[in-house]
Structures are given as structure tokens and as C-alpha cells.
Amino acid sequence: MARIVISEIMDAAAVAQLAAQHEVIYDEHLVDAPARLLELAPGADALIVRNRTQVRGALLDALARCRVVGRLGVGLDNIDTAACAARGLPVIPATGANAHSVAEYVITAALVLLRGAWQSQPALLAGLWPRNALGQGREAAGKTLGLVGFGSIGQHTARLAAALGMQVIAFDTQLGAGHAAYELHRVRHVGFDELMRSADVVSLHVPLVHETRMLIDAARIETMKPGAVLVDTARGGIVDEAAVAAALRSGRLGGAAFDVFAEEPLKAAPHFDGCPNLLLTPHIAGVTAEANERVSTLIAAKVLEALR
DSSP states (O other): OOEEEEOSOOOHHHHHHHHTTSEEEEOTTGGGOHHHHHHHGGGOSEEEEOSSSOBSHHHHHHOTTOOEEEESSSOOTTBOHHHHHHTTOOEEEOTTTTHHHHHHHHHHHHHHHHHOOTTOHHHHHTTOOOHHHHTTOOOSTTOEEEEEOOSHHHHHHHHHHHHTTOEEEEEOSSSOTTOHHHHHTTOEEOOHHHHHHHOSEEEEOOOOOTTTTTOBOHHHHHTSOTTEEEEEOSOTTSBOHHHHHHHHHHTSEEEEEESOOSSSSOOOOGGGTTOTTEEEOSSOTTOOHHHHHHHHHHHHHHHHHHHO
């Protein structure tokens, strides 16, 4: 019987599936108790994490007998994948399992930001009636959605956007212009610069690597269509948050949604104070009841397979 350590939240049914065959140490707060996690690491045959547990350095060194790392999600920037590969330690992400959840978040955020009307509750409760001011919102139909990254999540997002009558363009360094995915989803492949100039809504779906760090900075924002909307569900550090805040205040950008931040949990962020048409959420775009069940079930099955 192997020992599986789970350091962040996982669906109960999937935990039970693991516990039926192996010893499971499950504590969703282990991520915030690094000393305890480090103490458990040498005895772990498998480690299951989400995005906050840093599988690198001392923790990785302590995983002496670990045979597999399961990632309850898709981003791997919290895991030293090169060091894991050098040790022969497989890292398994839940590829595709939360794609629909993220896609729905992107489309919802785009609709809210384009319309600009769903933050009017305080005004109405204060006795105001800003009907004229809020009657200038924009429809999604006929607008252009630009997807920076066209993997599983980008492709799900394209399908939902098309159903709303949006035109979709995409740029992806891994998928050339002739890739079948573009034709399949009726998406036009464009260069990155053209996408930033043309899109009414820009949505990011790329990992945080050296090439994408601060990809969207003040200079890049200046190339965007006036009044465009930006949605970041990818990773903090890809966007210069202060530059976006400044562009919102100046009216250069028409709205922005951040589900990810350079520092998580988000603490003091004075650059966001008073920004109009801004949505902030705590890294939950891919976390719904349904997505958590899919992600957890997939990783449980993959970890059990690796431990056989």
C-alpha cells in the first residue's frame, strides 16, 4: 500500500477513490503549513497539489520515494518540471478537465465588461437611476474575440463565443497557421500584433514562461483597439497590472478581468483602487463544482495508474 499526500482541496469522492486502495493523508491546508508538508514528504509515494504548493527546492528534495506528482489543474509554473524530469518523477496535469469552466468564465467576463451595467447596484440602492449612462453598453455579437493561446481552453472559448455571434481570431506559437484546429472551430489564425490591434476582447491562454512574462505591458496596451476589454485567466505575471489599471482610468481600455495575479493571494493592490469596469476574482475561473469533480477524478485515476 502506497502513501498519497494531498496538500490542497480535492473532491471528496476522488479522495475516497484513492483511500480505497492506498493510505491517504489529505489536508487542504497543508499548503499553508510548509514545515508539516516537508515532514510528510519523505514518506510520500505520490503528491497531489493544486497551484499554490511549490514543488521545488527543499520540498522536491524531500520527495525521496515519490513516484508521481498529480496537478489538480493545468498550469505547471508551481512545479520544477525540469528537476522532476531529471529525477524521473512524472508530473501529471489535469489537461482539459477544467477547460469548459474557464471558457464560461471568459465569456461571462466579456459580456459583463462589454455591457458595463452589472455593477450598478450601489447606485440604485442609493436612490439613483443611471439609465442613460448605462444604456451605452456594447453587445458581444459582431465583436472580435482575440485568443492569445489556442489550446484546449482557447478552443472551448472559441465555440462559446461563436454561439454568441462573435468573430474569433487566435494566435498560438505552438500551432501554426495551417493547424486543423483553426478550421475545425472556424477561427482565423493571425499574428500577435494583428490580434492586439483588431480584437474587441483579448483573452489570455498561455503559460507563464520567460517569453510571456509581462507580455501585456503599457506599450502593448497602446496598440490595442480603444475601448477593448482584457481578460486574464492564465497566470499572474503575464500582464502588467499597474499598466492595465492606468489604461482603465484613462479610458484607453474599456474593461478588464483578472482571475490571476503576480502575487497570490492578492494583498495590497493600490493600483486597482478606483478603477472603472474592473472585475477581480481569486483564481477560480477553472474551479466550479463540476470542474473540481472532473479534475479530481482524472488525477485520482492517473495517480492510481502510476502507483500500480
